Structure formats: C-alpha cells, structure tokens
Amino acid sequence: MNVSRSKRAPASGLAASLARVATLQSRADLRREAPAGWLRCSDLLDDPAGFDRWRKELDGWLRPRFGEAPERTTASYVMSWYLHVPAYLGALLMHHERRVPTLRPAELAFSLGDDRPHPEGMALGGDDFYCLPSDPGCDLPGATAVADEHALAAALRTRYIAHAAQFIRVYSAVGPFGKRTLWAAATDALDNSLWWAGKQGGDEGAGVADAALVLANRYAPLTSASTLETHEGADGHREWTRRRESCCFSYLLPGEAECEACPRIRRRR
Template identity: 70%
Template structure:
C-alpha cells in the first residue's frame, strides 16, 4: 500500500507548497504544523469565536504603541481582513504557481501571527486533497480531483473559498459588531487582492490580474463584486476596495484613496 501512495506524496499538494514556499518573501508557507507555539488552526478560531477577542486585544496593544489609540472598529476591521487573507492567499498562490486548488477547509489551514505585528506571517496547508487540470502530472493521484479546464478550476476555487468565508462570517459577525455585507465585501477584497498579489510577487502582475478576472469574472453572490482591478491614468493597476479597514479612525490617518467611504461620498 505504501509503495502505491508514495508517488502521490511526491507529486501532491505538499510538493506544491514546497515549490511555492521559497518564492515568498514575507510569508512562511508550509505543508505541516510545527510543534512550536504560535500556530493555530482556522477551525479553532471559528469553533470558538471568543478567541478572536484575544487576537483583537493583542492588536489593540500594538496599535496603542504606535498611535496612542485602538478603536474597536479598527481592531475588528484589521482582524477581519487578516483572517480572510489566510484562505484567500493560499488559494491564490497555489492557483498562480501550480494550477491547483486545495479544499481550504478550516481544519486544514493554520497560521502564525508575527511577533512584532500581530498579522498572519506564516500559513500552513495541512490537507492532501486538491483540484487540478487534466494535464497535471499528479492528475492520477488518489488525492486529486480533475476538472475540465481553467474556468472550472476557477469556479472550484471560488466555491471552496466562499465556503470557508461563510463559516468566518457566521462566527465573526456576532463578536465583531460588523455587518454581514461588510464581511462579505472584505472577503471579496481578500480574494481579489490575493490573486493580484500572487502575480505581482512572482514578477508577473499581468498574470495575477488575469487570474483575478478568471476567478471573479462577475459578481458571484454572496461575494459583492467582480474583480475591481483596473488601469489608472498612469497605466498602472489599481483596485477599488469593497470594504473599509477603519484605519481612518486612528489619530492622524486618512481614508484610503480607494475606500468605499470616499467613493460613496463623491
């Protein structure tokens, strides 16, 4: 039995993560859960939403050290965006580099907060199953589910990410004091941004923009918009935000240029 499964272990999802990991400059990306402290599964937070309060208190201390204040709405907004980054960035990296989509189940993703800034600076992809294209060298592995083409792969990514985000919205809305529309807007931002960033960080921004257009080709409710990437007058890519991070509530901080508050006021 072991000799049958050994090829899939070499060619499977863990191998994809290992290939992608050295390409990351700011995020530790791995396929196992280290024994050292600081790592937590997404399912642990979603199963006990009160744990988000501890994360927000840690963030509040960090903000007070830098700004002197830590408005509750700002800590709620930062944690909202940072948590959603974990499944979104995982999906975006593996799509961009490997044309593979993991299941993104909360029990199969974990993250580690940074020591100097309480945001996820390490991500662990713990599952073995994945979706891939017919030409994938691991298409015959028992952990692989083959889909017809890139449009089908994009649809799977969108569905798996939305399923994870729905669990987050259900768990976080009651403890954060943020509306569900805001939370789904943040989920849309996280996915669109991550697809874009995966291309930018690998030196092919155009490919990242194309991935975003492929996955978010239209508004797929409960996500709140199609990809919001566009070329500005300088022929550089920019993105209209769907959600607010509430940084403007911090002393001396203004609203982001692409903040929906600015857009709605114009």
C-alpha cells in the same frame, strides 16, 4: 505566460506544490505542518473567544503607536487578516500550480508576527486538491481533475466561499460588522491575493488575468467582480490598482486619513 506555469508541474502532490510556491512569494512563511503555538483556523471558528484575544493583542500593539485603538479598526484588521489566509493560499496554488486546495479550516493554520500581530506564517495540510486533466498529478489519490480553467476557477471560488462563510457566521456574532461588510472584505481578500500572486511571481498581468478569471462576475455572496483596473501614475505610466469593497477603518486612528481606494471616498463622489 507566467514562467512558473510555462512548464507542467512534476507528478507530485500538494506538499510539493506548496514548497514550490513558497519560493515565489515573500508575504508569509509557508509550511506544510503547523508548529506548536500556531493558530488553527478550525480552532478559532470553534472558539470565537480567540478572536477577542487576537483583537486585544492588536489593541496592545496600536495604542503605543496611536494613543488609541478604536473597536472598528481592530475588528477590521482581524477580519481582513483572517480572510487573507485561505485567500492567499488558494490564490498562490491556483496561479502558480493550477491546483486548488480544499481550504478546509481544519487544514489551515497561521502564526502571528512578534512585531505586529498579523499572519506571518501559514500552514496548509491535507492532500486533496482540484487540478486540470493535463496535470501530471491528476491520478494521485487526493486529486480531482476538472474540465478546464473555468471549472478550476469555480472550484477556488466554491472552496474559498465555503471557508469564508464559516468565518462570517462566527465573526458576525462577536464583531461590530454586518454580513455585507464581511463579504466585502472576503471579496477584497480573494481579488487582492490573486493580483499579488502574479505580481510577486514576476508577471503582474497574469495575476490580474487570474483575478478576472476567478471573479469574472459578481458571484454572490461575494460583493463584486474583480475591481482591478489601470490608472495613470504620477510619472505618467499606467499601473494596476483596485477599488476596495471594504473599509479598513484606519482613518479612525489619530492622524490617519482615508485610503485612496477607500469605498467611503467612492460613495461621496
């Protein structure tokens, strides 16, 4: 069992949960309140021109390094980076706290790194969350207790899909990708985030188990069940990997090849 879940969480709300999980990961600066200048998800969804500005910033970062920045590459990076925000916050709290935030766009924000324009900081506002009946905070005003872990996994899927659907509706109108590609990227973001939550927290197997719980099957419009599987590494040991559903289009950059888990390679086999 993951050490962070071996004891019941104290009777406190979502803010305390976020503070606890922040110490168990290193991928983002997690905040309760978004400082001035951070991008609120709801603002981006209300003003899709923000995605164009983000892609131009990424274009300016890629060109000095590669000589060009293909449209599909910049669009893919921004697509995956955005979806990573609700997926990662939801996965961390599900894995470590057995709590699921509502992931409303108005309650999520992020900052872009100074060196590379990816989500370097993330903020989660709001007080509402889903939890198990055994959670000592289940009587808090913002808590909704669900029957069991399967119901909690369903809550994460539902809340994440609701946020992803808003993004996909907006981004499909301003980017070069169809909805199948966008939902494939949404599937990757959630599966990856659950895996990372366990790996960073010291129990990779528990993260894999959570991915299998949340993505036990293909839940449309997501494009697959969890694709995590083991394979034999160069040293002969078995290790976890996953098959991507979406393409990052990094291979379009000069000198770059397709990723080992690229779905383009899988389709050719």
